[in-house]
Amino acid sequence: MSRSGLIHFVFVCATVMLFTSCNRPAKNNNQQKKTQQYTPNVPEGWQALFDANTLENWKITSFGTEGPVKVSGGSIIINYGDGCSGITWTDTFPKVNYEIQLEARKMVGNDFFCGMTFPVNDDFCSLIVGGWGGPVVGLSSVDGQDASDNETQVLKYFEKEVWYNIHLRVTETSIQAWIDDEKLVDLNYTDHELSIRPEVALSKPFGICTWMTTAELRNIAMRKLESVQ
Structure with missing residues (x-):
């Protein structure tokens, strides 16, 4: 591959990676973490x-x-x-x-x-x-x-x-x-x-x-x- 062809190939790959990164949905912190669960505070026997x-x-x-x-x-x-x-x-x-x-x-x-x-x-x-x-x-x-x-x-x-x-x-x-x-x-x-x-x-x-x-x-x-x- 010629030097100009290599430069063109690298440029195209970088452009694709940048486009993919920019359009990838951001990770939702709420999805990463489990929904917080609460426990009722009730007396024993209730x-x-x-x-x-x-x-x-x-x-x-x-x-x-x-x-x-x-x-x-x-x-x-x-x-x-x-x-x-x-x-x-x-x-x-x-x-x-x-x-x-x-x-x-x-x-x-x-x-x-x-x-x-x-x-x-x-x-x-x-x-x-x-x-x-x-x-x-x-x-x-x-x-x-x-x-x-x-x-x-x-x-x-x-x-x-x-x-x-x-x-x-x-x-x-x-x-x-x-x-x-x-x-x-x-x-x-x-x-x-x-x-x-x-x-x-x-x-x-x-x-x-x-x-x-x-x-x-x-x-x-x-x-x-x-x-x-």
């Missing part, structure tokens, strides 16, 4: 209801007013809508003698950031945390009265972007609820009528929603109890 990575066994509740719901950073993010937004459990759930524990925090908005609807034998009730403008904790409904008006009402200040541990216990005679180990609800319901507001009917049998408020949930867990009075 069943995790949220795997910290997906909405497995949950569905986004079709309230018609809901904002978007997604999983990120080990939490469920319920974005505010024009009314209720939330998730509903789709697997089996006990009717009585059980406990629920979760962590929740309010990010945006000024109403309840955890409206937990749950079964009580053949009836249903809701634990409201941060309702009626932000401070009301209680059960809706008892004898037809909302949490703001019945005997379970408690006022508590909730800061935004602060995680609160919410613990609910339902036995054959009582409903109890704690927030950060402070017992705020203790109702013997045997002589009361329990019900839920129509807005949260789609949360049955067990669901968690917000009202025009963005919230995050994590470490949702349940355990069954022996027969407890």
Whole structure:
């Protein structure tokens, strides 16, 4: 091969290599690294209801007013809508003698950031945390009265972007609820009528929603109890 031919050959090879390099898709760092997996932090003996990575066994509740719901950073993010937004459990759930524990925090908005609807034998009730403008904790409904008006009402200040541990216990005679180990609800319901507001009917049998408020949930867990009075 002549000197000029060799130079031409080298030039062509270099041009092809440069073109190939420039047009090769850049490696995606997300593809190189495995997707980060989170592990729920639940007490021993409890069943995790949220795997910290997906909405497995949950569905986004079709309230018609809901904002978007997604999983990120080990939490469920319920974005505010024009009314209720939330998730509903789709697997089996006990009717009585059980406990629920979760962590929740309010990010945006000024109403309840955890409206937990749950079964009580053949009836249903809701634990409201941060309702009626932000401070009301209680059960809706008892004898037809909302949490703001019945005997379970408690006022508590909730800061935004602060995680609160919410613990609910339902036995054959009582409903109890704690927030950060402070017992705020203790109702013997045997002589009361329990019900839920129509807005949260789609949360049955067990669901968690917000009202025009963005919230995050994590470490949702349940355990069954022996027969407890």
